[in-house]
Amino acid sequence: MSVADLPKVELHLHHEGAAPPAFIKQLAHEKNVDLSKIFDANGGYAFRDFVHFLSTYEDATSVLTGPEEFARLTTAILEESAKNGVVYTESFISPDFCGGGDVGAWREYLAAIQEAANAAEAKHGITLRGVVTAVRHFGADKSKTTAHCAAETAGDFVTGFGMGGDEGQFTQGTFSYAFDQAKEAGLQLTTHAGEFGGPESVWDAIKDLNVERIGHGVRSLEDPALVKELVARQITLEVCPGSNVVLGLFPDFASHPIQKLRDAGVKVTVSTDDPPFFHTTMRREYEELSRAFGWDASDFAELNQTALDAAFCDADTKAKVAKRLE
């Protein structure tokens, strides 16, 4: 059996970022919006660098409007994830893109997403949990509204709070009010850091936001004291190697620091981030990691256990997912 066929747990997937280009193209066509600038000659998403990626992402997201479209997107994402052997996934969803920060509208989007997720679970045996996500470059005020929406809807489905967006803008501490608000509502916390932001952004995430997971965090390796701290605090990294390679952090999988982080005792997991943008899938991530580092089924079993331990869901859900990993 190829490692690509193994069951998988994924912790870091952006809901809108998982939209197939054909899906977005169709919506743009229906709405008479010209999005030709975001597609390349092969029909894939086109971007030059991280900041351009974020604007392409937001252009694509602009045609996704209404709970029904998010339900259709959820169905498409979970079908694709299930095809890749994913048995549990968490996706970043944002009230900023679902109802513009209005709690009532957000509830309607969530209900539609959850209904689609329940149907996908019955059909494909894949469980989805939502991590409500602030967008860093939208600033601190918006993050408070986002955290308010998250706190109001915390429960079985919304189990986490996080932050993505442009790491070049604002320190982590700018958002401590939002993260505190989410924590008080019982949500578990993660934030993007140490992707473009360097080790300081990971230090700040730990100290100022009290997160238990870090999105990416791969540049932590530049600071040995930080690596020690991650091990001591048992912080789990949501590593997205294929995303890092496409965005130019490392030239290829073989140069990616995931092996060194793992050797240092840091808890690492593997995710796709925004699969169609980065021309990747969970099957491909496993194949590439196996090729680059010789990882076999036992390595991936350890990785999946680490991911399940760090998953933002309750013990019953973890037990159910653990059975799918057997």
Ligand code: HPA
């Ligand atoms: N990184 C940071 N922010 C994002 C991403 C990402 O990959 N996708 C959507 N927002």
Ligand code: ZN
């Ligand atoms: Zn991400």
